[in-house]
Amino acid sequence: MSRRVAVLKGGRSLEREVSLRSGGNVEAALRRLGHEVLPMDADQHLVRNLREQRPDVAFIALHGKGGEDGTVQELLEILGIPYTGSGVLSCQRSMDKVVAKAIFTAEGIPTPKWYAFSEDAFREMGAADTLPEIRERLGLPLVVKPAKQGSALGISVAHEPGEIPRALMTALSYDDRVLLEAFVPGREIAVSVIGTDAPQALPAVEAVPTGDFYDFESRYTPGATELIAPAPIDPDTAAEASRLALACYEALGCRGFGRVDLMLDAEGRLWVLELNAIPGMTDTSLLPAAVEAAGMGFDEMVGRVLDLADLGG
Numbered sequence: 001m002s003r004r005v006a007v008l009k010g011g012r013s014l015e016r017e018v019s020l021r022s023g024g025n026v027e028a029a030l031r032r033l034g035h036e037v038l039p040m041d042a043d044q045h046l047v048r049n050l051r052e053q054r055p056d057v058a059f060i061a062l063h064g065k066g067g068e069d070g071t072v073q074e075l076l077e078i079l080g081i082p083y084t085g086s087g088v089l090s091c092q093r094s095m096d097k098v099v100a101k102a103i104f105t106a107e108g109i110p111t112p113k114w115y116a117f118s119e120d121a122f123r124e125m126g127a128a129d130t131l132p133e134i135r136e137r138l139g140l141p142l143v144v145k146p147a148k149q150g151s152a153l154g155i156s157v158a159h160e161p162g163e164i165p166r167a168l169m170t171a172l173s174y175d176d177r178v179l180l181e182a183f184v185p186g187r188e189i190a191v192s193v194i195g196t197d198a199p200q201a202l203p204a205v206e207a208v209p210t211g212d213f214y215d216f217e218s219r220y221t222p223g224a225t226e227l228i229a230p231a232p233i234d235p236d237t238a239a240e241a242s243r244l245a246l247a248c249y250e251a252l253g254c255r256g257f258g259r260v261d262l263m264l265d266a267e268g269r270l271w272v273l274e275l276n277a278i279p280g281m282t283d284t285s286l287l288p289a290a291v292e293a294a295g296m297g298f299d300e301m302v303g304r305v306l307d308l309a310d311l312g313g
């Protein structure tokens with residue numbers, strides 16, 4: 001059945017350019033599937049455009065603030081337009097790494113040990129004085145990241161105690177809440193999940209970055225990161241990665257699709273870093289690589305995610 005599909009892309013988040021690439025790929029797939037595509041930038045005219053164009057459904061190809069954190073999902077609920085991916089609450093939970101990690105821990109899902117701070121705790125309560133204890137408990141190096149951000153923006157690895165304040169300032173320039181996390185040396189594994197009632201984990205993908213870690217540049221520069229799909233890991237580890245990804249997806253109440261980022265350490269243990277409610281769909285992204293490894297094809301994935309679009313949640 002051909003439908004009028006609004007593709008929401010761009011927006012004002014720092015991941016705007018990534019979203020435009022994801023959205024472009026989704027639009028092409030939807031056209032090949034025979035749908036009528038209404039490309040829409042998630043700008044200040046979005047609500048007006050949605051009202052005027054009256055799409056049957058919205059495919060959200062937004063990443064980061066505004067698009068992946070429940071904001072646009074809330075608007076679509078009000079407008080009564082079914083949309084792809086997770087609902088408002090699940091988006092909020094997955095966008096905030098501190099909230100997501102607390103939920104994972106409550107569910108017995110391994111995630112690196114962490115502490116979180118708000119900017120107010122620094123400014124008004126002397127939180128900086130606790131840094132020596134934190135350093136002792138988490139060890140060095142440690143990772144400092146904004147609670148709500150994506151594409152590795154604002155993340156730094158502090159190797160020396162003296163690097164921590166600067167790392168905190170960097171992270172705080174992206175969000176008013178930051179986390180300090182134990183550094184897990186190891187391999188980068190991502191498991192994408194598709195489905196709502198009976199979600200399915202796709203083959204794990206390994207990202208082999210050329211630099212220090214999988215940063216913004218190495219993610220979106222073709223050739224800067226090698227993606228290996230399926231990841232060359234033993235079957236037990238692959239099964240465990242799938243199990244953990246599905247557990248994360250269910251714990252946050254996700255729908256449609258999502259991607260879980262993990263680290264595989266030298267002892268063969270897996271650690272969940274985060275869940276992305278709207279995985280990147282650019283040519284160099286992990287989800288398309290997983291889809292291909294599953295023998296599914298990008299268009300089929302887009303069609304399935306579209307068929308799962310709904311309101312509520």
Ligand SMILES: Nc1ncnc2c1ncn2[C@@H]1O[C@H](COP(=O)(O)OP(=O)(O)O)[C@@H](O)[C@H]1O
Nearest residue numbers: 143149150151152153182183184213214261273
């Ligand atoms: N605790 C950690 N140990 C080792 N590397 C990490 C850790 N946290 C983040 N990284 C590195 O930073 C990247 C981005 O971190 P992630 O938590 O997935 O945030 P983002 O939302 O920016 O993708 C990871 O893919 C990994 O390379």
Ligand SMILES: [Mg+2]
Nearest residue numbers: 151261273274
């Ligand atoms: Mg990530």
